Amino acid sequence: MDKPLPAAGGYASIDQKLAISSARHPGFPRDQAMLARLIKLVHKLFCDHGNQLMRDYGISHPEYNVLMMLDGSEHGLSPSEISEAASEKSSNVTRLIDQLLAKGLVSREPSAEDRRKLVVRLSPAGEQLIEQVMPAVIQQLQRFFSGVEPEELRHTETVLTRILMGLEQQP
Incomplete structure (x- = not known):
C-alpha cells in the first residue's frame, strides 16, 4: 500500500x-x-x-490525528484540547473540525457544564472509520519500526520526552 x-x-x-x-x-x-x-x-x-x-479512506493525516485524539477521549474534547493533543495550531484545528463535520465524522455541540464551550465528539461514522483504518495503521507502524528493538523504542521515548520537557521549559 x-x-x-x-x-x-x-x-x-x-x-x-x-x-x-x-x-x-x-x-x-x-x-x-x-x-x-x-x-x-x-x-x-x-x-x-x-x-x-x-x-485511501478519504481523509488527511491531520484529520486522522484529530479523530484519534477524540477516540482516546471518554467524553469528547474542546477545540483547544484537540489543538494541544494533536499538536496543531488552533486555526488549523478549526478548519480540520469543519472538514470532519462536513464528512459526518464528528459532532460539535455546547458543553453540558459550560454552554460557552464547545465539545467535539466522534460520530458513529467516525467510530466506524477508525475501526476500518486501524488495521492499516497498525501494519504501517509495525513496518516503520520493524528494525528497532523494544528496548531501543523505550530508550528513544525516554530521550525524546526529556528533549520535549526541555523545549517546553523555554520562554
Whole structure:
C-alpha cells in the first residue's frame, strides 16, 4: 500500500551540510543539530506516509490525528484540547473540525457544564472509520519500526520526552 517516498535529501545530505557548518563555526553543536534535523525529517516522512495511507479512506493525516485524539477521549474534547493533543495550531484545528463535520465524522455541540464551550465528539461514522483504518495503521507502524528493538523504542521515548520537557521549559 505504501510506496517509498523520497527522504527530502535524507541523512547523507543533512550530514554533509552539518559537516560544512561545523567546520565554519567552531563550537557548533553538530550532534544536537543532527538530531533536530533527523526529528524534522522523520516527522515529515511520517506525515507523508500517513497522508498517503489516509487518502485511501478519504481523509488527511491531520484529520486522522484529530479523530484519534477524540477516540482516546471518554467524553469528547474542546477545540483547544484537540489543538494541544494533536499538536496543531488552533486555526488549523478549526478548519480540520469543519472538514470532519462536513464528512459526518464528528459532532460539535455546547458543553453540558459550560454552554460557552464547545465539545467535539466522534460520530458513529467516525467510530466506524477508525475501526476500518486501524488495521492499516497498525501494519504501517509495525513496518516503520520493524528494525528497532523494544528496548531501543523505550530508550528513544525516554530521550525524546526529556528533549520535549526541555523545549517546553523555554520562554
